[in-house]
Amino acid sequence: MAFARSPVAAPFQRSVRWCLALPPAYAGTACLVGCAYLVRPNLLSPLLFLLILRQAVPLGIVTIGQSLTMRCRSLDLSVGGVMAAVSCLQTSGILTIPTPLACVLCVLFGAAVGAFSGLLIAYRRASAVIVTLSVSMILSGIVVAISQFRASGDAPELLTTIGAARPGGVPVALLAWLAILVAVALFMRWSVFGRVVDALGSSPRAAELSGLPHLRVIFIVHVVSGVMSACGALLLLSFVGVGSATLGKDLALNSLAAAVLGGVTFGDGRGGMAGPTIAAFMVVFLFNFLTSFGLGEAGHLMLQGAIIGFAALAYSLRGGGA
Known part of the structure; x- marks a missing residue:
């Protein structure tokens, strides 16, 4: 005799399967x-929580570009070099032009770096x-060489003013992150470009045979990643306030980890744009949570390695290739 299935069982099972299918982030x-609610509730106070969100902005913006390159079966490790170069351009006195124009020039510089990498990767199959x-190391070396003659100074006053601004109590950097995220997410969801990215990630060979502009798409996502790196550097500099040759040096690997933990792997964008965003916040919140227990620099390095290792494990468990 067959037992009737409970009307509540099927929706419950679907909900469980949906939860299990969510990215690890x-x-x-x-x-x-x-x-944190149990042992460090002060981290969830509105003031500190907004501060942590602001700290997550540079990683979140860089992760947007990183996740796009990964969806096209590529990646971008030039993030650290671009951020160091932007810091040098803004704080070493090399640029003697108004700050708004200097910021535009930095964004164009990020786009140029991305275009150079994209040309070699897409059209030369490097x-x-x-x-x-290599690009990251070259840029970092140039910044170190320049810093011997022009030491990094303070960030421009306009940048620090923007970094400190809180319209309605919400940091400007957080609003900028949200605006970029929503714009990219909507564009990827509703544009032909987004569908080509998905097709390219599913099968590059099929995309090529079908006549899709797959090489142009790979080139474009690297340009976008360079722009995101430059924007992330400007926002990071706006609330750090001081230039450094090592600004953002950890963001390349952290953005890779955030993308994977957010459900984006090489050729697979199931996590969309929301997954990597949640993962970027998780990584920064984890650092703050453990710092509240006295975690030092050595602990941060070990934790960063553990996060990257866990991301690699998550990628392999989802069936990713080398």
Whole structure:
């Protein structure tokens, strides 16, 4: 005799399957916030929580560009070099032009770096790892060489003013992150470009045979990633306030980890734009949570390695390739 299925069972099972299919960042963030509520509730106070969100802005913006390159089966390790170069341009006195024009020039510089990498990767079929890592090292070396003659100084007053601004109590950097995120998410969801990215990620060979502009798309996502790196550097500099040759040096690997933990892997964008965003916040919140227990620089390095290792494990468990 067959038993009738409970009318509540099917929706419940679907809900469980939906939760299990979510990227690891969702469960990780929920656990972190729950732990903080129990042992460090001050981290969830409006003031500190907004501060942590602001700290997550540079990583979140860089992760947007990183996730797009990964969806096209590429990646961008030039982030650290671009951010160091932007810091140098803004704080070393090389540029003697008005700050708004200097910011535009920095964004164009990021686009140029992305275009250079994109040309080699898309049209010369060079390795994305080798090209972007080489670019990062070259840029970092140039910044170190320049810093011997022009030491980094304070960020321009306009940048620091923007970094300190809180219209309605919300940091400007957070509003900028939200605006960029929504714009990119809507564009990727409703544009032909977004569909080509999905087709390219699913099967590059099929995309090529079908006549899709796959090489142009790879080139464009690297340009976008360069722009995101430059924007992230400007926002980071706006609330750090002081230039540095090592500004944002950890963001390349952290953005890779955030993208994977957010459900984006090489050729697979199931996490969309929301998953990597949640993951970027999770990574920064985790650092703040453990810092509240006295975690030092050595602990931060070990934690960063553990996050990247966990992201690699999550990627392999989802069936990713080398």
